[in-house]
Amino acid sequence: MSKNLFDKVWDAHRVGSLPTGQDQLFIGLHLIHEVTSPQAFGMLEERGLKVLYPGRSFATCDHIVPTESRARPFADPEAEAMMAELEKNVKKHGIAFFDFASGRQGVLHVVGPELGLTQPGMTIACGDSHTATHGAVGAIAFGIGTTQVCDVLATQTLAMDRPKVRKIEVSGKLGKGVGAKDIILAIMARFGVEGGLGYAYEYTGEAIRALSMEGRMTLCNMSIEGGARSGYVSPDQTTYDYLKGRPYAPTGADWDRALVWWKSLASAPDASFDDEKSIDGSAIEPMVTWGINPGHAIGVGQRMPKIADLPPAERDVARKAYDYMQFAEGAPIAGTKINVAFVGSCTNGRISDLRDAAALAKGRKVAKGVRALVVPGSMQVDAQARAEGLDKVFAEAGFEYRNPGCSMCLAMNPDKLRGDEVSASSSNRNFIGRQGSPRGRTLLMSPAMVVAAAVAGEVVDSRSL
Amino acid sequence: MANKDPKRGLIKGRGLPLRENDVDTDRIIPARYLKWVTFDGLGAHAFEDARKDAKGQPNDHPFNDPRYKGASVLIVNRNFGCGSSREHAPQALSRAGIEALVGESFAEIFSGNCVTLGLPAARVSAADAAELQDLVAANPSLVVEVDLEGREVRAGAKKYALTMPEAQRQALVAGTWDSTGSLLSNEAKIRKIASSLPYMAWKTAG
Numbered sequence: 001m002s003k004n005l006f007d008k009v010w011d012a013h014r015v016g017s018l019p020t021g022q023d024q025l026f027i028g029l030h031l032i033h034e035v036t037s038p039q040a041f042g043m044l045e046e047r048g049l050k051v052l053y054p055g056r057s058f059a060t061c062d063h064i065v066p067t068e069s070r071a072r073p074f075a076d077p078e079a080e081a082m083m084a085e086l087e088k089n090v091k092k093h094g095i096a097f098f099d100f101a102s103g104r105q106g107v108l109h110v111v112g113p114e115l116g117l118t119q120p121g122m123t124i125a126c127g128d129s130h131t132a133t134h135g136a137v138g139a140i141a142f143g144i145g146t147t148q149v150c151d152v153l154a155t156q157t158l159a160m161d162r163p164k165v166r167k168i169e170v171s172g173k174l175g176k177g178v179g180a181k182d183i184i185l186a187i188m189a190r191f192g193v194e195g196g197l198g199y200a201y202e203y204t205g206e207a208i209r210a211l212s213m214e215g216r217m218t219l220c221n222m223s224i225e226g227g228a229r230s231g232y233v234s235p236d237q238t239t240y241d242y243l244k245g246r247p248y249a250p251t252g253a254d255w256d257r258a259l260v261w262w263k264s265l266a267s268a269p270d271a272s273f274d275d276e277k278s279i280d281g282s283a284i285e286p287m288v289t290w291g292i293n294p295g296h297a298i299g300v301g302q303r304m305p306k307i308a309d310l311p312p313a314e315r316d317v318a319r320k321a322y323d324y325m326q327f328a329e330g331a332p333i334a335g336t337k338i339n340v341a342f343v344g345s346c347t348n349g350r351i352s353d354l355r356d357a358a359a360l361a362k363g364r365k366v367a368k369g370v371r372a373l374v375v376p377g378s379m380q381v382d383a384q385a386r387a388e389g390l391d392k393v394f395a396e397a398g399f400e401y402r403n404p405g406c407s408m409c410l411a412m413n414p415d416k417l418r419g420d421e422v423s424a425s426s427s428n429r430n431f432i433g434r435q436g437s438p439r440g441r442t443l444l445m446s447p448a449m450v451v452a453a454a455v456a457g458e459v460v461d462s463r464s465l
Numbered sequence: 466m467a468n469k470d471p472k473r474g475l476i477k478g479r480g481l482p483l484r485e486n487d488v489d490t491d492r493i494i495p496a497r498y499l500k501w502v503t504f505d506g507l508g509a510h511a512f513e514d515a516r517k518d519a520k521g522q523p524n525d526h527p528f529n530d531p532r533y534k535g536a537s538v539l540i541v542n543r544n545f546g547c548g549s550s551r552e553h554a555p556q557a558l559s560r561a562g563i564e565a566l567v568g569e570s571f572a573e574i575f576s577g578n579c580v581t582l583g584l585p586a587a588r589v590s591a592a593d594a595a596e597l598q599d600l601v602a603a604n605p606s607l608v609v610e611v612d613l614e615g616r617e618v619r620a621g622a623k624k625y626a627l628t629m630p631e632a633q634r635q636a637l638v639a640g641t642w643d644s645t646g647s648l649l650s651n652e653a654k655i656r657k658i659a660s661s662l663p664y665m666a667w668k669t670a671g
Binding site: 012013014015016018019020021022024026028035036038039042043047049052053063064076078079081082085116119121122127128129131142143144145146147148150151154155156157158159161163193194197198224225227229247248249250251252254257258261293313314316317320410411412429431432433434436438439 | 485489492496497500501502515519543547548549553555570573630631636639644645652663665666
């Protein structure tokens with residue numbers, strides 16, 4: 001038996017044991033955004049500390065950025081103040097900032113990989129729970145709170161409890177029209193929203209190996225929704241091909257050295273794990289959520305569960321979900337009317353997502369009465385989409401094609417649901433009030449399924465289009 | 466908070482039962498309150514939307530219930546604090562007067578954030594959490610003792626075994642939960658590990 005990737009990377013970054021027994025872990029890459037960092041810089045200054053490794057932190061702005069007009073000052077004075085605070089802090093501490101002028105602004109978890117900042121074997125932290133996304137390249141990546149952001153700034157390390165590692169094997173070939181979003185929603189449905197507490201997930205198996213890097217990002221992104229703070233895929237040729245030539249990827253002789261190191265970190269077939277689970281990838285169909293957490297997911301052809309059929313511990317939440325969603329237990333999810341369609345977010349705002357969405361939108365029209373948004377994940381995704389004419393495809397189909405940002409995933413900018421609107425969304429959370437209206441209702445699904453719903457005005461199987 | 470004794474070995478206060486699994490941090494503090502550059506004032510907005518009915522009127526949420534006014538031990542169920550990593554969630558609870566949480570389980574980022582604020586999130590069994598909630602609901606003036614040192618929660622004549630990650634428990638008992646200081650003291654070791662990592666020296670185009 002050999003060590004899995006997680007244990008190798010953790011051990012390489014372990015500074016030592018703290019008096020409490022926790023590990024002090026070195027953080028190779030720290031990503032910063034405007035919402036969870038201002039208080040951290042405040043704490044740093046209150047204590048008279050400096051940033052220990054300013055070259056290991058990178059910042060951009062995503063959560064509060066308006067997707068219509070980015071002209072400064074922003075119309076929302078709170079958003080403008082938040083942006084100004086970030087600009088002041090990165091300047092003062094010498095931290096690289098991907099602003100609008102750089103052409104590299106975007107959702108952090110889209111920007112990190114596309115610039116090649118995110119690499120195998122790194123430890124990556126960010127004040128955002130979807131930091132697990134970066135595990136797609138074979139890194140240990142996890143979300144932290146604001147006080148911990150201060151710890152990383154001051155020491156480039158964190159006090160951490162070492163998690164256990166669970167292997168999740170997704171076997172077989174995915175069906176046509178089924179992708180990474182469906183896999184992760186199926187995993188949530190199977191293992192629940194707390195099943196991963198105390199674990200890091202290693203995703204493996206034939207269906208995972210066949211995913212593109214962007215698909216692996218979608219998969220790892222939602223690890224936290226299952227309770228696992230981090231999730232990763234051991235690196236392989238797909239990983240190396242993706243990284244080569246990206247701006248922050250190693251070059252020349254360093255690239256060759258990197259390849260040797262990265263390959264040595266991958267989990268070998270005899271690697272040991274604290275726990276192992278498996279799921280049949282060939283049986284997964286396009287998934288849709290019906291309730292108020294991402295574990296409330298079913299195949300598009302299925303009926304919503306009857307409360308009495310659920311395990312007793314899940315019934316109260318399901319009851320609350322039906323009450324909030326105004327859906328009837330036992331009814332089919334297909335045919336559920338929608339008001340809003342959203343393609344975007346750190347889960348599904350990459351170029352491959354926009355291509356999937358555009359392929360279905362081409363030559364079709366958004367149903368009357370449906371408000372449909374496409375928000376690219378970054379300025380680079382936007383530039384590529386425009387170069388391929390995808391923006392025109394979306395516009396002709398009746399989608400509003402916007403500027404990059406987190407947008408309606410969490411509605412910290414003007415993009416919000418109104419009243420009890422139902423949203424077909426390619427984002428990651430269907431929590432109560434998540435998309436900006438305290439009564440708004442979110443159905444999570446893949447970008448293709450969102451477009452299908454936008455066109456039909458109701459939930460339909462995207463494979464039927 | 467900064468002036469208080471950092472030791473959290475024993476916390477006593479009246480209980481506040483919040484009966485629900487999978488309470489996410491969006492519910493604890495809605496995202497619109499993340500647009501402030503300080504944590505000040507968040508306490509007034511804890512559970513803001515959850516405390517209102519569809520018409521915007523106060524509902525029967527325990528944070529609205531006058532019987533629990535001044536309560537400081539929040540008693541919850543499974544997977545409390547799931548979802549977003551926002552430290553604003555424990556900050557809001559702390560600023561709303563919560564000094565300890567007791568529940569069946571806590572999401573990992575949330576419980577880690579609690580520790581960095583010196584706010585214990587102690588685990589008891591599912592049955593014990595439910596019984597504690599019943600006890601407190603029946604007698605809101607009952608004092609609940611969260612004894613991290615003795616590893617138990619006491620309420621009246623009842624005692625319940627509590628668990629939490631040992632490092633967190635020790636840090637809270639000893640008052641050493643402010644991690645920045647101990648991390649800083651190892652700068653030489655930090656630099657040594659940094660220089661051993663291959664990627665720290667790689668050339669990139671940038």
